[in-house]
Amino acid sequence: MTAIVPDTMQGALIVSVIDFFLSFLIISGIGFVLSLFPLLNRAARLIASCRSAPAPVDVKPARGDNPDQVILEDIAALTAAVFVVMNGAAHRIINIEPSQRRASWVAEGRIAQHGSHAPRS
Amino acid sequence: MLDQILVFLRALLDQTGAIHFSFGNLVMIVVGAVMIYLAIAKHYEPLLLIGIGFSCIVANVPGPPDVPGGSAISALLYVVKDGGLFHYAYMGVEKLIIPPLIFLGVGAMTNFGPMIANPRLVILGAGAHLGIFVALILAKLFGFTLSEAGAIGLIGGADGPMAIFVAVKLAPHLLGPISVAAYSYMALMPMIQPPIMKMLTTKAERNIGMAELRQVTKLEKIAFPLVIAIIVNLFFPPVAPLITMLMLGNLLKEVGVTDRLAKTAAGGLMNIIIIILTVAIGSTMAADKFLTFQTVEIVVLGLIAFLFGTASGVVTAKIMNLFLKTKINPLIGSAGIASVPIAARVSHLVAFRENPKNLLIYHAMGPNLAGVFGTAISGGILLALLGAN
Numbered sequence: 001m002t003a004i005v006p007d008t009m010q011g012a013l014i015v016s017v018i019d020f021f022l023s024f025l026i027i028s029g030i031g032f033v034l035s036l037f038p039l040l041n042r043a044a045r046l047i048a049s050c051r052s053a054p055a056p057v058d059v060k061p062a063r064g065d066n067p068d069q070v071i072l073e074d075i076a077a078l079t080a081a082v083f084v085v086m087n088g089a090a091h092r093i094i095n096i097e098p099s100q101r102r103a104s105w106v107a108e109g110r111i112a113q114h115g116s117h118a119p120r121s
Numbered sequence: 122m123l124d125q126i127l128v129f130l131r132a133l134l135d136q137t138g139a140i141h142f143s144f145g146n147l148v149m150i151v152v153g154a155v156m157i158y159l160a161i162a163k164h165y166e167p168l169l170l171i172g173i174g175f176s177c178i179v180a181n182v183p184g185p186p187d188v189p190g191g192s193a194i195s196a197l198l199y200v201v202k203d204g205g206l207f208h209y210a211y212m213g214v215e216k217l218i219i220p221p222l223i224f225l226g227v228g229a230m231t232n233f234g235p236m237i238a239n240p241r242l243v244i245l246g247a248g249a250h251l252g253i254f255v256a257l258i259l260a261k262l263f264g265f266t267l268s269e270a271g272a273i274g275l276i277g278g279a280d281g282p283m284a285i286f287v288a289v290k291l292a293p294h295l296l297g298p299i300s301v302a303a304y305s306y307m308a309l310m311p312m313i314q315p316p317i318m319k320m321l322t323t324k325a326e327r328n329i330g331m332a333e334l335r336q337v338t339k340l341e342k343i344a345f346p347l348v349i350a351i352i353v354n355l356f357f358p359p360v361a362p363l364i365t366m367l368m369l370g371n372l373l374k375e376v377g378v379t380d381r382l383a384k385t386a387a388g389g390l391m392n393i394i395i396i397i398l399t400v401a402i403g404s405t406m407a408a409d410k411f412l413t414f415q416t417v418e419i420v421v422l423g424l425i426a427f428l429f430g431t432a433s434g435v436v437t438a439k440i441m442n443l444f445l446k447t448k449i450n451p452l453i454g455s456a457g458i459a460s461v462p463i464a465a466r467v468s469h470l471v472a473f474r475e476n477p478k479n480l481l482i483y484h485a486m487g488p489n490l491a492g493v494f495g496t497a498i499s500g501g502i503l504l505a506l507l508g509a510n
Contacts, residue, residue, distance in 0.1 A: 005267060005506050012261035012270060016254035019502045020247075026356070026498050027247040027491060033348060034240035037341045044340050 051090050138183030145408030146181040153177035153403070159308065166308035166463075169281075172399025173304065177406040210401040214296070217289055219398050220282035221366040226391030227282075228346070228370025229383045231461065235486035237341050238334040241441075242449065242484070246491025248437025249457030252277030252430030253499050256422045263418050268292055271503040273419055276303045277426025278496030279310070279460035286363055287500045291507055297405030298416040302423035304402065307460045313424070314431045314455050314467045321435045322451050327475045329450040331484045339375065346372040353497070359504035360497045367493070430458040434488070449484075456485040459492030 005011040075096060082093055099106040134140055156174030160167035213219040236243060257274030261267060272292040275284050276299060284303040288296045306313065319327075346368035353364040373383040405411070438454030452472050456464040465485035472481045 007267040009258075009261055011267050012258050015267070015271070015503070015506050016257055018506070019499055020251065020254050022502055023247040023250060023495055023498045024244070027243055027495055030349070030352065030491075030494060031240040031243035033352070034237055034243065034345075037237055037240075037337075037344065040340055040344055041338050044338075 141183040143183070143408060145412045146183060149181040149406055149408045149411060150178050153181070153406070156305075165311070166304070168395055169304050169399055170308055172396060173301070173403040173406075176400045176403025180404045180407045207400060207404060210397045211404060213397055214285060214300075214401040215289060215293070217286060217362070219394055219401070220286045221362050222390065222394050223282045223398065224363045224367040225370040225386050226394065227461070228367040228372075229374045229386035230391070231367075231371060231374075231490065232342075232486075233345050233371060233490055234337040234342065235334060235483050236490040237337045237345055239484070239487045241445075242453065242487040243491040243494075244441065245434055245437055245454050245457035245488035246459075246493070246495035247457070247498070249430050249434025249454060249459075249488070249492055250278060250495050250499055251433030252426035252428065252458070253496075255429040256426035259425060260418075260422050263422070265418075266292075268507050269295060271507045272299055273422050274426060275299075275496070275500055275503065276306065276419075276423035277430045277458075278492075278499060279303070279307055279427065279430065279458045279464065280493060280496040281307060283360070283363060283459075283493075283496050283500050286360070287504060290359075290504055295415075295419065297402070297411060298419040299423075300402045301406060301411075302420050306423055306427045307463060310427070310460055310463045311467055311470070313427050314464070315471050317428060317431045318435055318452055318455050318468075318471050321432060321439075324475065326439070326451050327472060328479060329448050330479055331450055331453075331481065332447065334483060334487075339377070342375040343372065346375070349494075357498065357501035359508065360501040364494070364497050427458070431455045434458055450479070450481055453481055453485040453488055457488035457492045457495065459489065459496045461489050461493060462486065464492070465489035 005015050078096060079093060082091065153174040153176075156170040156177065159165040160170035160174065253274040255274075256277050257270045260270035260273045265273060268291040272284075272288040272290075272295055275287045278284060281300065281304050285296065285300050288299040292299070350365050350368040353368075354361045357364070370383070370386050373379045373386060434454035434457040435451050436454070437457070438449055438451035442448045442451065450472060452468045453465075454468075456468040458464050465482060465488075468485035468489075469480065469482040472479045
C-alpha cells in the first residue's frame with residue numbers, strides 16, 4: 001500500500017498538527033450539534049401541546065330551560081370521566097350528544113349502574 | 122546407583138521450569154505483586170490491576186522448554202500458544218472482539234447528561250489530548266516507525282480499549298507494553314494529575330464555583346446515541362466499531378424498556394470481559410518480551426503523554442475563560458483526557474480539597490465524557506492517515 005504520510009520526522013509533525021486541529025474542529029461540531037438538543041425538547045412540547053389541546057366538541061343543544069349551563073356541566077363531567085377511563089392516555093372527544101332512552105347501550109349502562117350498588121342478600 | 126538417581130533427578134528437573142528462572146522473571150513477578158498491592162492497599166483500579174498483576178506473575182514463572190533443548194516459556198504462555206481459555210482470551214484482544222464489548226458495557230453504565238447539558242465544555246475533550254501528539258513526535262525522535270509512534274501516542278488518550286484497538290491496527294507487536302502503560306497510568310492518575318493541575322492554576326482559579334447544570338430530558342438522552350452513532354459512522358469509520366457499541370450500550374440504558382439488556386451489558390458481560398482482558402494483557406508481560414529498552418521507552422512516553430494531556434486540558438480551560446462571561450473552573454480541563462470517570466474524580470477532589478463546598482464532579486463529567494470522543498477522533502484520524510504505512 002502507498003503511505004499517505006512519509007515515515008519521517010516531518011511526517012510525524014504533519015500528522016500531529018492535522019490530527020490536533022481536526023480533533024478540535026470535529027469536537028466543536030459535536031458540541032454544536034449538542035447545543036441544538038434543547039430544540040428537541042421544544043419540538044416535543046409543541047407536539048404534546050397539539051395533542052392535548054382542547055378537542056373540538058360538537059355539542060348539540062340539549063332540551064331544557066337553560067341549555068347552555070347544562071351542557072357545560074355535562075362536558076366537564078364527561079371529559080373527566082373519559083380521562084379516568086383512558087388512564088391519562090392521549091385521546092380526543094369527538095362528539096357529545098344526549099342519550100336516546102331506547103338505545104340498547106344506554107339501557108345496558110343504566111342496568112350496570114343500578115346493579116353495581118344493589119343490596120346483596 | 123547414586124549417579125543413576127542424579128540423572129533421574131536431573132531429567133525430572135528439566136521437565137520443570139525451575140532451572141530456567143531468570144532475574145528478569147523475578148523483576149516482572151515483583152511488578153505483578155506491586156500491581157496487586159496497589160489494587161488492594163491503594164484501591165488503584167482493582168478490577169484491572171488484580172487480573173493483570175496475577176497473570177503477569179504467572180506469565181513469568183517459566184515452564185518446560187517448548188521443544189527439547191529450546192528456551193523455556195511460561196506455563197501460561199504455553200497454554201496461550203496451544204489453545205484453551207488463555208489462548209482465546211488473547212485472541213479476543215488480538216481479533217478486536219473485546220474492546221467493542223467493553224465499550225458496550227461502558228455505554229450501558231454511562232450517563233451522558235453532563236455532556237449534553239453543557240456543550241461548551243466538549244471542547245476540553247480535544248484540548249486535553251496534546252499529550253498524544255507530544256508522545257507521537259518524541260516516539261518518532263526515539264526511532265520508532267510512524268505507525269508505532271501513533272500507537273504509542275494514543276496512550277495519552279487515556280482510554281484503554283481505544284489504545285488496544287489502535288495498537289492492534291498500527292503496531293500489534295507493541296500491544297503488551299502499550300496496554301500495560303495505558304492501564305497503569307490510568308490507575309495512577311490520582312498521583313500523576315494533581316501536581317500539574319495545581320502548578321498551572323492559582324488558588325482563586327481552583328475556587329471558581331460553577332452554576333448548576335440544566336436538567337437533560339429523556340428525549341435528549343435517547344437522541345444522543347443515535348445522533349453520535351450516525352456522525353461517527355459517517356465521518357470516522359476506522360473507530361466506528363467502538364463508538365457504535367458505546368452508543369448502543371447507552372441507548373439500551375436510556376430507552377427504559379431494555380433494562381435487562383442494559384444490566385447484563387453493564388454487569389455480568391462487563392465483568393466477564395474485564396476478567397478476559399486483564400488475563401490477556403497480563404499474559405503479554407513475560408520478562409523476555411517485556412523487559413526491553415523499547416518497553417522502558419514506551420512507559421516513559423506514556424507518562425509524558427499523560428503529563429502533557431493533563432496540562433493542555435487545564436490550559437485550554439484557562440484560554441476558554443478569556444472569552445467566557447461565566448468563568449469555568451480550569452481544574453475540569455484535565456478531565457478532558459478521558460479515563461472515565463477517574464479523571465473527573467481527580468478534578469473534583471483537587472477542587473474539593475481546596476474548598477469543600479466546591480463540588481465539581483458533575484461539571485467535570487462533561488469534558489471527561491467528551492474526552493472519550495476526543496480520543497476516538499484522534500485515533501480515527503491516526504488510523505486513517507497511518508493505516509497504510
